[in-house]
Amino acid sequence: MAHDAWLRGCFALEDRNFAGHANAEARALQWLILLRERGTTWPQARAQIQEFLNEIMSDQKHIAKQMARARERLKPWLADWPRPRSKKAERCTASRFGVAGPEMQARSRERRG
Numbered sequence: 001m002a003h004d005a006w007l008r009g010c011f012a013l014e015d016r017n018f019a020g021h022a023n024a025e026a027r028a029l030q031w032l033i034l035l036r037e038r039g040t041t042w043p044q045a046r047a048q049i050q051e052f053l054n055e056i057m058s059d060q061k062h063i064a065k066q067m068a069r070a071r072e073r074l075k076p077w078l079a080d081w082p083r084p085r086s087k088k089a090e091r092c093t094a095s096r097f098g099v100a101g102p103e104m105q106a107r108s109r110e111r112r113g
Contacts, residue, residue: 003048006031011066016057018049018069032077042078046071 009027012020019028035045049070053063 003052006034007048007052018066019073032074035078040078042075042080045074045078
């Protein structure tokens with residue numbers, strides 16, 4: 001399996017930590033958005049990360065640590081299996097990323113009173 005081009009940028013150049021610096025963190029967020037748009041599952045993303053890390057380093061302890069960091073940051077946002085997205089899930093995701101549409105913002109204001 002070939003890994004995404006975005007994946008390389010998710011690791012800081014100096015220490016190869018996943019989302020270890022501000023730029024790497026921003027690229028990891030962009031990669032996460034791309035993964036979600038594609039409907040990529042956590043096992044698929046994990047396989048890409050594992051393959052990439054095995055290509056660039058041989059220290060198995062560091063690889064395990066970076067896999068744990070990636071899991072902590074990505075898995076909650078990726079499904080464990082493919083499933084259709086509901087409208088409610090799309091609204092929740094949009095509001096968490098601060099991109100709620102005008103109608104959602106109006107409803108939120110109404111609820112707050």
